Amino acid sequence: MSYPALATRTAVVTGAASGMGAATARLLAADGARVALLARRAELLEKLAAEITAAGGQAIAVTADITDQASVDAAAEAVHTAYGPVDLLVNNAGVMLPNPLADGRIDEWTRMIDTNLTGALRVVRAFTADLVAAAAEGHPADLVNVSSIASHVAFPDYAVYGATKAALTQLSTALRTELGPRDVRVSAIEPGLTDTELGGHIDNPALREQLGGMFEAIPALRADDIADLIAYTVSRPRHVNLRHLVALPTRQA
Secondary structure, eight states: OOOGGGGGOEEEEESTTSHHHHHHHHHHHHTTOEEEEEESOHHHHHHHHHHHHHTTOEEEEEEOOTTOHHHHHHHHHHHHHHHOSOSEEEEOOOOOOOOOGGGOOHHHHHHHIIIIIIIHHHHHHHHHHHHHHHHHTTOOOEEEEEOOGGGTSOOTTOHHHHHHHHHHHHHHHHHHHHHGGGTOEEEEEEEOSEESSGGGGOOOHHHHHHHHHHHHHSOOEEHHHHHHHHHHHHTSOTTOOOOEEEEOOTTTO
């Protein structure tokens, strides 16, 4: 589906190197938005930016680690230098590292909290002033946080991941009270089982096999499905805020 309203937008997409982030960046650019691609893997970002440009779109690759404040600051400066103020932010970067809580994997806990919550906050801080300014000028302004159904559905051994996603969904709700009166829309998107690289970081063989079994039993969502949902959400008339969307595969619903 095409969303002509996106043709005037300037977007930042985090976690843009693969999966839902890459799919979202492609779709936004295909509909005319200028897109800044943020992620850690520079080679993949450059490849995606070249792909988008070859298709007639506008995109820049900005290597950034959202767990590092200096890196986020440098990324924001690079985006502003190339494109000026941003009016659309998709906070998509995230990691999923399940293990029993009793295993005490503080390394994984720290990485998930730093990426899924604190990292998202760093990016919000970097671009909120842009969103507020765009809204004050009468333009659409959107903050989209990609959360997960794990924010409200409990899965054994996913406690910390679920906690970070619950925090991100709650953050979206709280930010809506601050930014909504200033005409900035805040949306939380909660996908269910989706075919991306997210499960590739799991180092627990039993949990990796369990997730693989779910993919065999349930036809999963595709990254393009979530990209389309994001594009639809941010292309509504500026007085319409789709605040909380849950997208599930039909057999998981």
